[in-house]
Amino acid sequence: SRVMASIYEQFQQEPRFRPSSLVPPRVAAGLFGRKSGEGWYRYVDGQPQRPPARPLPPLPEALAVWVDPAASGADGLRGLMAAAGARLVDGPGNADLCLVMPWGEDATGAALRLGLDATRCAAVDPLPPLALRRTLMLTAVTSPAVRDAAHALLAKDGTAVTLINDSPGFIAQRVMATIVNIAANIAQRGIASVADLEDAVRLGLGYPQGPLSWGDRLGAARLLEVLRAQLAATGDPRYRPSAWLQRRVALGLPLTTPEAER
Incomplete structure (x- = not known):
């Protein structure tokens, strides 16, 4: 909080560097994280107490999946889908699930740009290595069945998956x-x-x-x-x-x- 406030002042309160409004109320309340036992999480013996994980949906059988071939991480994501039991298809028109990997773009925007059915589309963040964690962004109209199928396939090997709603970038x-x-x-x-x-x-x-x-x-x-x-x-x-x-x-x-x- 102090670091960001200092940068903001050094740049003559340039709007680009305005500090987050989420931090000062927590600092004022003494919610300093581990050192106070509560912050964004509550801590017991120094360990954050996170809410229960979202239940993993059942894994669909032979789901037809299309991965945007122009995506920077397309090969890795295709391999991941195949290993999870998905049936890879070459065209989005034949797919039950379409996966895109945009940079700085929301899932809905990527679906529209590629001419995809947004109800059958979701986005995976290409920035973090897929072996560490996977973030799945839904379009504004991704169907529950498609959401659950994508979640199950991405989590098949036990790697953590974070689901987020559509937003301007990951x-x-x-x-x-x-x-x-x-x-x-x-x-x-x-x-x-x-x-x-x-x-x-x-x-x-x-x-x-x-x-x-x-x-x-x-x-x-x-x-x-x-x-x-x-x-x-x-x-x-x-x-x-x-x-x-x-x-x-x-x-x-x-x-x-x-x-x-x-």
Whole structure:
């Protein structure tokens, strides 16, 4: 909360960097997470007490599944569906379930762009490795039967599946793109050098990587695509891409490239 408030003030209350309104009330109430025993979760012996998992639907037999062949993770998702017992088909018209993997786009928008029946369509987040966790986004009209079939197939091997309603992009994509964009703006303003910014976030905030290294790992061009799609969908200036980020993507430079000496 204090970090985001500090960034907001350093940028003269630039709307892109406004802090989340969800955090201050929790801080004021003393809900500090593990250290206070309650935050976004309640903690017992340091362990979060999460609500019961959604019951896993029954696995359908020989369900016809089409995966968008243009998706960046299409091969992995097709393999996952085949291993779960789905029958893969080459065209969406013959499918009981159509799966798309958009960047920065909602499931409904992806379905309409591809000419799919939105009642038979759902989206899977391509950002996190499928072996770690799967996020399934429904369109505004995905049928309950299709929702349950997709959930069962994605969870067949025991990997956790998170279901979310239609939203402008996936949660992980929005968070990571925003973190990298803020870091790019800090570098552009000269508030911190690239190296100092990387060290400050990694050592001070405990991130596994600095934000610009993380951007390079995930793909700066992909994150820029997410930001542009978010801005187009919401009109929210929070997602306006940094010029610093756009220049480096256009030049093919790693985000961790230091600023040229003057």
